[in-house]
Amino acid sequence: MKMMNKKILIGMVAGAALLGTGAGLMQAQASADEQEPSYSTPDHQGRPPRPVMNTDEMAKRIHETFGVDEAEVKAAIEANRDFRDIGQAAMLSKISGKSFKDVLGMKTEKNTWEDVGKSLGVTRDQVHEQMDDMMASRIEQKGNVDKDTALKLLRNGYRAQDIECAGLLAKKSGEDIQSVLDKKKINNRWSDVAEQLGVDWKSLRPQAGGPDKMGHGPQGGPPDGMMMVGPQNPDEG
Secondary structure, three states: OOEEEHHHHHHHHOOOOOOOHHHHHHHHHHOOOOOOOEEOOOOOOOOOOOEEEEHHHHHHHHHHHHOOOHHHHHHHHHOOOOHHHHHHHHHHHHHHOOOHHHHHHHOOOOOOHHHHHHHHOOOHHHHHHHHHHHHHHHHHHOOOOOHHHHHHHHHOOOOHHHHHHHHHHHHHHOOOHHHHHHHOOOOOOHHHHHHHHOOOHHHHHHHHOOOOOOOOOHHHOOOOOOOOOOOOOHHHO
8 A cells, every 4th residue: 555654745735835834734734643553764864754644544634634525535646646736626626615526637737726726716815714724723623722713813914833832821821822922022932931921831842843943923924925726816906
């Protein structure tokens, strides 16, 4: 049975956003499960083995994420369709209501996924909304922020990583998540915010999702570089 690692899953599920937020979102989606079926061997640089998935598991994940037909996805994987095409088709299928197979069949060597999106009447706003909804669901799974709150914050321009960190600190400190977000500035770290709140950041780092880097803070609006498959809104010119 064909085996695939998580990075391939990211490429496949990325669908409508292959850069910027999209990649971050789908990396989060790809790491949602705590248990994986099997593991690859360490690479030539001695790095730890990465979880891998087989065709059935990949198709199931795409089905659960986008609600598309699992058998159709599996057939596309086994036909060696490009992972990015599978992801694009899954996202457009979810938004348009068309079958995954039909949407995937609309992509040819002579057109682009933007052309397909236009044919289906899918807009950038619809893709934005779908990506936000998926990310909000992912954040809720962590157990620190409910979906409605996460969705509102995402639509207000806060980054998913900041929402997750703020949610964790809010839960530990008893503060409101917005007040925690307001403490993150352009010139401080989340560990600084934790210290302000009297929370031991070192004990939370695994839950917070990695290194504690300096950042622009969550107040700067949505990140740049999002790649959308749909056409621009008519009033965007």
